[in-house]
Amino acid sequence: MDIVLVEAGGGVEVVELGGRAEGAQVVAWNELPALVRRLEARRPRWVWPDTAAVYPRLLAAGVTVARAHDLRLAHAILAGSTYVGAAGEQLPDDRWARGEPVVVDAAPSLLDLPSATPAVVLTEAVAEHARQVHAVATSAHPDRLRLLLAAESASALLAAELGHRGLPFDETVHAARLTELLGPKPVPGGRPARLEALAVRIRAELAAPGLNPDSPPELLRALHTAGIEAESTRQGELERLDHPVVEPLLQYKQLARLLSANGWAWMAAWVREGRFRPDYVPSGVVTGRWATRGGGALSLPKQVRSAVVAAPGCCLVVADAAQLEPRVLAAMARDEAMARASRAGDLYQALVDAGVMDTRAHAKVAMLGALYGATSGEAGHLMPRLLRTFPVATGLVEEAARTGERGGVVTTWLGRSSAPPPESWHEVQRRASLPEATAADQRRARASARDWGRFTRNFVVQGTAAEWAACWLADLRRALTELGEVDGRRPVLVYFLHDEVIVETPEALAPAVTDAVRAAARRAGELLFGRFPVEFALEVARVRSYADAD
DNA sequence: ATCCATAGCGCC
DNA sequence: AGGGCGCTATGGAT
Numbered sequence: 058m059d060i061v062l063v064e065a066g067g068g069v070e071v072v073e074l075g076g077r078a079e080g081a082q083v084v085a086w087n088e089l090p091a092l093v094r095r096l097e098a099r100r101p102r103w104v105w106p107d108t109a110a111v112y113p114r115l116l117a118a119g120v121t122v123a124r125a126h127d128l129r130l131a132h133a134i135l136a137g138s139t140y141v142g143a144a145g146e147q148l149p150d151d152r153w154a155r156g157e158p159v160v161v162d163a164a165p166s167l168l169d170l171p172s173a174t175p176a177v178v179l180t181e182a183v184a185e186h187a188r189q190v191h192a193v194a195t196s197a198h199p200d201r202l203r204l205l206l207a208a209e210s211a212s213a214l215l216a217a218e219l220g221h222r223g224l225p226f227d228e229t230v231h232a233a234r235l236t237e238l239l240g241p242k243p244v245p246g247g248r249p250a251r252l253e254a255l256a257v258r259i260r261a262e263l264a265a266p267g268l269n270p271d272s273p274p275e276l277l278r279a280l281h282t283a284g285i286e287a288e289s290t291r292q293g294e295l296e297r298l299d300h301p302v303v304e305p306l307l308q309y310k311q312l313a314r315l316l317s318a319n320g321w322a323w324m325a326a327w328v329r330e331g332r333f334r335p336d337y338v339p340s341g342v343v344t345g346r347w348a349t350r351g352g353g354a355l356s357l358p359k360q361v362r363s364a365v366v367a368a369p370g371c372c373l374v375v376a377d378a379a380q381l382e383p384r385v386l387a388a389m390a391r392d393e394a395m396a397r398a399s400r401a402g403d404l405y406q407a408l409v410d411a412g413v414m415d416t417r418a419h420a421k422v423a424m425l426g427a428l429y430g431a432t433s434g435e436a437g438h439l440m441p442r443l444l445r446t447f448p449v450a451t452g453l454v455e456e457a458a459r460t461g462e463r464g465g466v467v468t469t470w471l472g473r474s475s476a477p478p479p480e481s482w483h484e485v486q487r488r489a490s491l492p493e494a495t496a497a498d499q500r501r502a503r504a505s506a507r508d509w510g511r512f513t514r515n516f517v518v519q520g521t522a523a524e525w526a527a528c529w530l531a532d533l534r535r536a537l538t539e540l541g542e543v544d545g546r547r548p549v550l551v552y553f554l555h556d557e558v559i560v561e562t563p564e565a566l567a568p569a570v571t572d573a574v575r576a577a578a579r580r581a582g583e584l585l586f587g588r589f590p591v592e593f594a595l596e597v598a599r600v601r602s603y604a605d606a607d
Numbered sequence: 608a609t610c611c612a613t614a615g616c617g618c619c
Numbered sequence: 620a621g622g623g624c625g626c627t628a629t630g631g632a633t
Contacts, residue, residue: 272629272630273615273628273629274630275629289615290614291616292615292616313628314615314617317626317628318616318617323626342624346619348624350625351625352625353617353627354618355618355619356618356619356625357617359617359618360617377619382619428622429622432620432621433620433621434621436621437621507620508620511620511622512622514622516622516623518622519622519623554618554619555618555619555623555624556619
């Protein structure tokens with residue numbers, strides 16, 4: 058059963074599609090939670106313009122829903138997908154994908170406040186939904202697209218739930234860590250004591266009294282003045298220098314980074330009542346990965362993870378998919394040899410055991426090089442062996458690269474297509490083919506063609522890996538609701554990071570959660586790739602603190 | 608005062 | 620000359 062829900066005026070309009078109920082119900086926002094709770098018992102799919110605009114308000118009222126169809130996210134996928142044929146032309150209105158108002162209910166008066174969320178009349182939402190259903194049904198892969206849209210919408214629900222629930226975060230632990238490393242919390246705008254002490258040493262070593270080590274240009278000039286030849290102030294380059302300033306400078310940079318990215322100000326802004334609540338943006342990345350807005354949740358440094366501690370009586374089940382992208386590539390390419398390696402557990406070690414690579418480190422560099430399009434250095438050197446060993450899998454990414462170099466569009470396994478290159482890209486290519494083109498024009502064109510090729514090469518793998526992860530999440534989210542509760546607490550997802558999840562659970566349910574996480578990974582593999590025998594290995598840890606997970 | 612690009616570093 | 624991001628501080632431009 059599908060129920061379409063749109064915001065209308067000060068409330069919402071709700072209608073059941075294909076149901077017996079005549080017409081739509083109009084309810085005020087404060088009546089909505091009760092209505093949703095009542096209808097949810099019938100396990101509907103909620104069809105709405107934008108999960109991010111509606112669901113947080115329901116969560117705030119204590120209401121969760123099991124299934125949804127996000128018209129905005131679905132539109133973005135379908136309008137660009139090469140799987141969608143002529144029906145795609147009926148999805149021209151990009152306002153759907155951007156979450157902008159599609160139709161405004163009434164002529165705005167001077168007193169109307171601008172709405173933060175799209176105003177869509179019910180008939181428009183119903184019509185858009187019908188267009189999307191038709192586009193899927195008439196596509197080259199209806200089953201894949203249906204799976205993708207379901208997983209995408211489930212991700213949207215989960216993203217709102219994660220933002221609402223937050224990641225358990227012990228401010229006392231983090232504050233103690235900051236004080237230990239940086240010194241006591243400074244006055245606003247001031248430098249912590251340990252950082253200031255390092256700055257003093259740096260200035261002395263470089264004989265640069267007024268130097269602000271936070272300024273890369275200033276620092277570079279000071280290095281030059283001191284007779285140190287460096288091209289940049291990057292860590293990797295500083296490490297190679299032989300000079301007494303290097304040690305305090307590297308320490309300074311590391312601590313300054315901690316202070317600015319995850320210091321006291323960060324904690325005050327993003328941690329409340331023992332929970333870190335970032336703002337997740339599912340599909341915020343072109344490849345379909347999640348992004349975040351504020352809080353930097355997708356780069357929670359290892360240094361900070363000791364403060365992520367489960368509530369009393371609970372523990373964290375931390376699971377991450379080992380070498381997800383190569384496994385995904387093996388499956389989508391139907392590469393039997395690489396699939397065999399995937400079943401060995403550690404895919405990189407399997408390459409060593411098979412005599413393909415001499416060390417695990419080399420195997421990893423070579424594999425990532427193939428996914429990213431490395432041409433030089435160590436990875437470039439190891440590439441020929443990989444091409445010979447896995448011609449099918451590497452052939453798939455090579456082909457994706459060539460498509461991109463020609464300015465073409467590539468598509469993930471479930472049907473997300475890359476955007477075509479911008480007009481400026483074509484312009485560069487055109488200029489190089491003119492009779493009067495210079496050698497520089499041609500060099501530039503070749504370089505930008507290769508750049509776009511590396512993008513499309515990685516897009517198909519990174520994008521399909523994101524699809525696997527979304528299916529994994531969706532199944533896990535559902536499975537966790539069936540595990541019951543202990544002392545009023547039930548297992549819940551609290552974090553997601555590309556190929557890694559954290560479930561906070563009562564201790565007693567941790568074994569069941571571990572099973573559910575593994576079962577969900579198996580099911581995700583089957584949902585995407587059927588019976589093709591690729592194994593999606595998980596590393597699962599049961600810990601009190603996130604820092605103990607690896 | 609505010610916007611924008613860059614450098615640098617964190618994560619996958 | 621290795622893909623995708625977010626974030627902060629800086630410094631020049633407006």
